[in-house]
Structure formats: structure tokens, C-alpha cells
Amino acid sequence: MKFNPVIEHLKTYEPGKPIELVVREFGIDPKDIVKLASNENPKGCSPKAAKVVADAASLMYRYPDDSMMELKAALCQRFGISEKEIIIGAGSDQIIEFLCHAKLYGGAKILQSEVTFAMYQIYAAACGASVIKAPGLAHDLDAMYKLYKEHEPEIIFICAPNNPTGDCLDLKDIENFIEKIDENTLVVVDGAYQEYASYKDPNKAINPADLINKFSNTIYLGTFSKAYGLGGMRVGYGIASEHIIKSLYKLRPPFNVTTLSLIAAVESLKDSEFVEESIKECFEQMNSYIEFAQKFGIKVIESYTNFITYILDGINDSTFIADALLRQGIIVRNLKGYGLNAIRITIGKENENQRFFNAMQELLKTGK
Known part of the structure; x- marks a missing residue:
């Protein structure tokens, strides 16, 4: 075959x-x-999240609320964004897959750090895209900018903090880099571990609303799998300008996040x-x-x-x-x-x- x-x-x-x-x-x-x-x-x-999931277990025969309005409303309140600026995925890696399908076609390229989350390369290569890597353990933004000018990639991935190394760029350095990027190049800022970075060092903290208001070509990714302890529930989100989110929704399958996962995520957000x-x-x-x-x-x-x-x-x-x-x-x-x-x-x-x-x-x- x-x-x-x-x-x-x-x-x-x-x-x-x-x-x-x-x-x-x-x-x-x-x-x-x-x-x-x-x-x-x-x-x-959160014990509170575990309890509401247990209480709602009998609802698993029902399809989830595909509008995901309750979780969207909670995230909007948390980050100061509108519902049109957010998309929910089965883990933030599903949103990475949406992004690759949306932007990578006809000999496209992505740019990433040499050592970073493996799924950027896997999803991009599955779309037939070339993967350009800036050398080094950490994100070298100067090297990435040189490669950006040379290769003109459709997507740039920045993992802050970076997985699997754990280092993290300062917010000001990320913003200074994005300012130099053409508006047709999508910049993905993966904040899967941002809760930890922002706790340890305010210079690393990213406010998604500020980021997307400054840069219309940028999407911020977050997840409930790490600090919130919901890895088994598979819930992530993307925050971006309305025109990006609108395009991604055309690729989102119906009911992509389960009923119990949505309930757990909403309750977890409450238990700060x-x-x-x-x-x-x-x-x-x-x-x-x-x-x-x-x-x-x-x-x-x-x-x-x-x-x-x-x-x-x-x-x-x-x-x-x-x-x-x-x-x-x-x-x-x-x-x-x-x-x-x-x-x-x-x-x-x-x-x-x-x-x-x-x-x-x-x-x-x-x-x-």
C-alpha cells in the first residue's frame, strides 16, 4: 500500500x-x-477539578458543548481577550497541527531552534515543509533572524520556556525579534510552561493579550497539561488575532475536546x-x-x-x-x-x- x-x-x-x-x-x-x-x-x-469530573461522569455519553463557551469565557476573563481571539484544542499540540496545515504548502519552510519541542518538526514535515534549524542548545535569536532573512519561512516557532532544555528567553528579547518579522510570517510563541517561568522571573512572563495586540502575526499557545495537572485530559489553547483564529477554526474537527476535559479545565482555572x-x-x-x-x-x-x-x-x-x-x-x-x-x-x-x-x-x- x-x-x-x-x-x-x-x-x-x-x-x-x-x-x-x-x-x-x-x-x-x-x-x-x-x-x-x-x-x-x-x-x-486540583482536588476541586477531580470532584467536578467525578460528579459529571454520567455525562460522558453526551457530546461536548462544541462552542466551549464556558471554558472560553474563563480564559477570556483570565487573559483579558475576546472569545474571537481563542481556539481550544486537544492539547496545544493539536493547535500546532492546525497551524501547519493552515500555513505550510507549496514548498513552505519553518524556522525553529535546533533543540526544541519535536512536534514542530513532525507536523511541518508531514505537510511537506522544510525545517530550518538555528544551531545551539538555547534559542539564538540573532542566528534565527539571519536564517529568517535567508530562507523566508512561513512559520517561526519560539518555545518559551523551551522543552526539552528548560531555558527561557526574556519577553523583551522575544518582542524585539518579532518586531523585525514580516506580518505574513506566522510567529508561534509556545508558552506550555509559562506558569513556571512567570513565577520564577517576571522578565520571562508573557501576557498573551499584550503580545497579540502588538503583533497581529503572532499566536500564543498554552496548555492545561503541566501546571494544572490535566495531562490525561488533553486541553490546550491558542490566543491570536481574530483573523488567525477564524482560519484555524476551518481546520478544527467537531467535538475535538471531551465533555469531562472541558469541565476539568474550567474548574482548574478557578483553583489558582x-x-x-x-x-x-x-x-x-x-x-x-x-x-x-x-x-x-x-x-x-x-x-x-x-x-x-x-x-x-x-x-x-x-x-x-x-x-x-x-x-x-x-x-x-x-x-x-x-x-x-x-x-x-x-x-x-x-x-x-x-x-x-x-x-x-x-x-x-x-x-x-
């Missing part, structure tokens, strides 16, 4: 290993597995205390990772997210470390697929983090 030839060259996105797979492969009791690979909130979701406490605890626990890295001479990328990246050059091989930890029931993300000898670790609960430190210390001391 013949398929679109571009599929042959696509790399399959590899998510963090699920607990169920580790149970099957290694026979480890689920309660002994520590999952620190998928940047989930270790506190889970839960989110703030989760972020506060995350950065408190992250200090232990920084201290551990300093003790063993591991290079750390300063993180503005709920994960931290250990560069293992001169220390050990990231594949060996990740696999050895996995056999002990500790799941981390090996970044070898990104061309890095590094591992990415989600900041977990204190006892989960200690499990990692104990196992990692033994590996570094014994090499096995």
Missing part, C-alpha cells in the same frame, strides 16, 4: 515511558515506580491556589537537583519549568544512565534523540526525588 512519501522520513514522537509499560517489561510493582519523564504535576490536578502551591513546591524541590548536580560536577541548564536537564558530557552516557534507572523503576527522559548526551528529569515529590538521587549517586560512583 502506498502512503504519502513524506511519511517515510518522519520520526515518530517518543513520549516518556508509561508506568504500565515498565511494569510489563521489568516486572516491577507499580507502587515502586517513579515516573519523572513526562513533566506531569506530581501533585496531580492549587496551581501556585504546585509551582512553589516545584522550585523548592528543584534546589535539591541543583545541589546534587554541583556535588557530582554535572552541568545543569537553568530551568524555568517543572523539569531540569542534566548534561552528562564527561560524566557518563545518557542512554546507559536512563536505562539503568529504568531497570530500578525510575523513569527519566533520555535526550540522545535530540543529539544531546543528557537526561531530562521532571521534578517530583520529595520522596520520588530522593529515589532518583540515591540511584543516580550509586550509578555515578560505581558506573553500574
Whole structure:
């Protein structure tokens, strides 16, 4: 059977290993597995959100409200935008897919940082587009601008904070970059981890309303999968000028977000205390990772997210470390697929983090 030839060259996105797979492969009791690979909130979701979902479980036979008016209204109140400036997706990555289908045709190109969220490249390549990458671990905006002038891409992706490294650009640098971009080039500012960055450093904080009011060619992406702890519900959103949103709606399938997902997202937005406490605890626990890295001479990328990246050059091989930890029931993300000898670790609960430190210390001391 013949398929679109571009599929042959696509790399399959590899998510963090699920607990169920580790149970099957290694026979480890689920309660002994520590999952620190998928940047989930270790506190889970808001108890209030969990309760309203449980109370509404009997509604799952009904199609969701396809207007999504309640969630849109809550987001509009949160960000000071209008309902015509927002689109809801099954995760923010679905909106990335919409954007690629909307803009990439006839030999199109995208521009991104060399090490960033893998789905930008996958969705773009699926549309037959070329992918231009600015070299380096972090977003080098000067290099990106040179490549922009040379290649004239249809879409530019900026991940702030960046996944999988955790670094984050200052807002002023992002705005100075976008000011130089032609209005027909779409600039995607992916703020999946913005709740963490804005808590840690106001210079990193992005106000979506301000951004799209300044730049009509820009879309801001947000998600409920990280700080809000709703990764399993798959809810994301895009905020942009009305003419961009109107075009994206033509690509949105009906009922793309479930009834229970919408209910959970609305309630989660109300529980700001839960989110703030989760972020506060995350950065408190992250200090232990920084201290551990300093003790063993591991290079750390300063993180503005709920994960931290250990560069293992001169220390050990990231594949060996990740696999050895996995056999002990500790799941981390090996970044070898990104061309890095590094591992990415989600900041977990204190006892989960200690499990990692104990196992990692033994590996570094014994090499096995």
C-alpha cells in the first residue's frame, strides 16, 4: 500500500515511558515506580477539578458543548481577550497541527531552534515543509533572524520556556525579534510552561493579550497539561488575532475536546491556589537537583519549568544512565534523540526525588 512519501522520513514522537509499560517489561510493582519523564504535576490536578469530573461522569455519553463557551469565557476573563481571539484544542499540540496545515504548502519552510519541542518538526514535515534549524542548545535569536532573512519561512516557532532544555528567553528579547518579522510570517510563541517561568522571573512572563495586540502575526499557545495537572485530559489553547483564529477554526474537527476535559479545565482555572502551591513546591524541590548536580560536577541548564536537564558530557552516557534507572523503576527522559548526551528529569515529590538521587549517586560512583 502506498502512503504519502513524506511519511517515510518522519520520526515518530517518543513520549516518556508509561508506568504500565515498565511494569510489563521489568516486572516491577507499580507502587515502586517513579515516573519523572513526562513533566506531569506530581501533585496531580486540583482536588476541586477531580470532584467536578467525578460528579459529571454520567455525562460522558453526551457530546461536548462544541462552542466551549464556558471554558472560553474563563480564559477570556483570565487573559483579558475576546472569545474571537481563542481556539481550544486537544492539547496545544493539536493547535500546532492546525497551524501547519493552515500555513505550510507549496514548498513552505519553518524556522525553529535546533533543540526544541519535536512536534514542530513532525507536523511541518508531514505537510511537506522544510525545517530550518538555528544551531545551539538555547534559542539564538540573532542566528534565527539571519536564517529568517535567508530562507523566508512561513512559520517561526519560539518555545518559551523551551522543552526539552528548560531555558527561557526574556519577553523583551522575544518582542524585539518579532518586531523585525514580516506580518505574513506566522510567529508561534509556545508558552506550555509559562506558569513556571512567570513565577520564577517576571522578565520571562508573557501576557498573551499584550503580545497579540502588538503583533497581529503572532499566536500564543498554552496548555492545561503541566501546571494544572490535566495531562490525561488533553486541553490546550491558542490566543491570536481574530483573523488567525477564524482560519484555524476551518481546520478544527467537531467535538475535538471531551465533555469531562472541558469541565476539568474550567474548574482548574478557578483553583489558582492549587496551581501556585504546585509551582512553589516545584522550585523548592528543584534546589535539591541543583545541589546534587554541583556535588557530582554535572552541568545543569537553568530551568524555568517543572523539569531540569542534566548534561552528562564527561560524566557518563545518557542512554546507559536512563536505562539503568529504568531497570530500578525510575523513569527519566533520555535526550540522545535530540543529539544531546543528557537526561531530562521532571521534578517530583520529595520522596520520588530522593529515589532518583540515591540511584543516580550509586550509578555515578560505581558506573553500574
